[in-house]
Amino acid sequence: LHVHGAPVDWEAVLAGRGARRVDLPTYPFQHQPFWLVPAATRGTGPEAADPAEAAFWDTVENQDLAALAERLEVTGDSPLSSVLPALSQWRRRRRSRTVVDSWRYRISWQPLTGGRDTAELSGTWLLAVPGGGGEDAVVTAVSEALARHGAEVALLPVRTDETRTALAARLRPEPGATEPAGVLSLLALTDESHPDHPDLPAGLALTTLLVQALGDAGTTAPLWCATRGAVSTGRSDTPAGPRQAMVWGLGRSTALDHPDRWGGLVDLPATLDERAARRLVSLLAQGPGGEDQTAIRPSGIFVRRLTRALAPDTASPDRTWQPRGTVLITGGTGALGAHVARHLARNGADHLVLTGRRGPDAPGARELAAEIEELGAEVTLTACDLTDREQVAALLRDLPEDHHPLTAVIHAAGLPQFTPTDTLTPADLAAVVAAKATGAHHLDELLAGRDLDAFVLFSSVAAAWGSGSQAAYCAANAHLDALAEQRRARGLAATSVAWG
Numbered sequence: 001l002h003v004h005g006a007p008v009d010w011e012a013v014l015a016g017r018g019a020r021r022v023d024l025p026t027y028p029f030q031h032q033p034f035w036l037v038p039a040a041t042r043g044t045g046p047e048a049a050d051p052a053e054a055a056f057w058d059t060v061e062n063q064d065l066a067a068l069a070e071r072l073e074v075t076g077d078s079p080l081s082s083v084l085p086a087l088s089q090w091r092r093r094r095r096s097r098t099v100v101d102s103w104r105y106r107i108s109w110q111p112l113t114g115g116r117d118t119a120e121l122s123g124t125w126l127l128a129v130p131g132g133g134g135e136d137a138v139v140t141a142v143s144e145a146l147a148r149h150g151a152e153v154a155l156l157p158v159r160t161d162e163t164r165t166a167l168a169a170r171l172r173p174e175p176g177a178t179e180p181a182g183v184l185s186l187l188a189l190t191d192e193s194h195p196d197h198p199d200l201p202a203g204l205a206l207t208t209l210l211v212q213a214l215g216d217a218g219t220t221a222p223l224w225c226a227t228r229g230a231v232s233t234g235r236s237d238t239p240a241g242p243r244q245a246m247v248w249g250l251g252r253s254t255a256l257d258h259p260d261r262w263g264g265l266v267d268l269p270a271t272l273d274e275r276a277a278r279r280l281v282s283l284l285a286q287g288p289g290g291e292d293q294t295a296i297r298p299s300g301i302f303v304r305r306l307t308r309a310l311a312p313d314t315a316s317p318d319r320t321w322q323p324r325g326t327v328l329i330t331g332g333t334g335a336l337g338a339h340v341a342r343h344l345a346r347n348g349a350d351h352l353v354l355t356g357r358r359g360p361d362a363p364g365a366r367e368l369a370a371e372i373e374e375l376g377a378e379v380t381l382t383a384c385d386l387t388d389r390e391q392v393a394a395l396l397r398d399l400p401e402d403h404h405p406l407t408a409v410i411h412a413a414g415l416p417q418f419t420p421t422d423t424l425t426p427a428d429l430a431a432v433v434a435a436k437a438t439g440a441h442h443l444d445e446l447l448a449g450r451d452l453d454a455f456v457l458f459s460s461v462a463a464a465w466g467s468g469s470q471a472a473y474c475a476a477n478a479h480l481d482a483l484a485e486q487r488r489a490r491g492l493a494a495t496s497v498a499w500g
């Protein structure tokens, strides 16, 4: 408000916060920012200033009886003997929340300042493009942009039916030929699916194939992978596209598996005009150690950062979720699913539907069901393979509508994966992607018209910052993160938890 010129009653704003006057530096400034940074973005831990606690003490200081009674969940005329346990409980609750909040991070996008708009390329740049390499507006625009800015462009069309050996043979340089200066892949831009694995985006499979074949051919040039609409740099940007986002998951993992020949990820704008082309060239021309997770937008280049997430006040309605009615937990008989099921049963859910491919035959499923019933919730154990849309539709159709209707979904189903990118087959990639991403896609689509209290996706820190030898897993989880963003942009409930 102040920055935008509105009058602010500073005495009221600063009351109870220990504010005091300080000397500000006088000229000359040494290009050092002195802007106030919110406490939670300053790398704080649980001991950091807690806005909820500050608000609590303000209530006490202002002798606001009604607000204090509401915070402590007691009546205004309660005697001290009943207020004291409420105070103690509030304090303990706050302390554990503050610890949990200190674990929270979010991805943010910052404009890249000080980029070199005059950078030029040199040498041969391989431009990997999907399919037969026919006319395509993006391919033409990128190819022309690279050539205009100093690169000799060699088109490399790659097809899904090409074998790794054949592609490596095409990449192997002739004796005496010089190494390419760089490789830019546009393979992720195809919307098609893999012919043998309909749930697998062809762009993801082709990118994996290219990474493998470049290694086989001994190419050491940095590989850049371009996407379009894979990330959203802020509220004014279009929401992230889950299928495109998968290549970012794969890329972050590949960067760890092959740091010696990794360039980076760049998300292209809808139109590649001359300004955007210049920005692309400036990114490709960076040396080692430059920005490797970037998005080109009409207003500039944005770079991806992991920042601490501000914890919302507990009084915020976004913060509270009261489990009720039926909650569907996919992977409900797995390790985390079982924990969540117990937690929800203890906290008010009336009916839990726990699914996995094996349903009641999963190890420990029946014991888990008995335990949950003892906690007071009804349980249904159902076998359902989430990769099969018909099975998911039948599962949702069979849920009780009158008696405890469905209010929330926890998608905890998934397959692990620990294989270096180099040995990953399209079938491995498809299997890992299907359980998480296709499953989530089916749930999202089949529940589109449903007003849910919560739609929680169990993702992983592996998607947020990459994890070596987990390219397929990172890709699948990146899909979940993007799907949550996209659902929120559609006004629907969604939370993706990057467990780590």
Ligand SMILES: NC(=O)c1ccc[n+]([C@@H]2O[C@H](COP(=O)([O-])OP(=O)(O)OC[C@H]3O[C@@H](n4cnc5c(N)ncnc54)[C@H](OP(=O)(O)O)[C@@H]3O)[C@@H](O)[C@H]2O)c1
Pocket: 330, 331, 332, 333, 334, 335, 336, 337, 355, 356, 357, 358, 359, 362, 384, 385, 386, 387, 411, 412, 413, 414, 415, 434, 435, 436, 439, 458, 459, 460, 461, 498, 499, 500
């Ligand atoms: N545990 C961790 O530390 C951790 C860390 C980061 C992220 N996560 C994520 O959190 C989720 C749960 O992890 P977890 O450790 O509980 O895994 P888990 O014990 O292996 O459980 C996974 C569950 O998914 C089910 N499942 C697998 N494929 C399925 C399919 N196609 N259709 C339906 N159900 C399927 C499995 O049951 P069936 O085999 O019977 O199908 C199992 O119940 C996973 O998505 C995982 O990636 C976990």
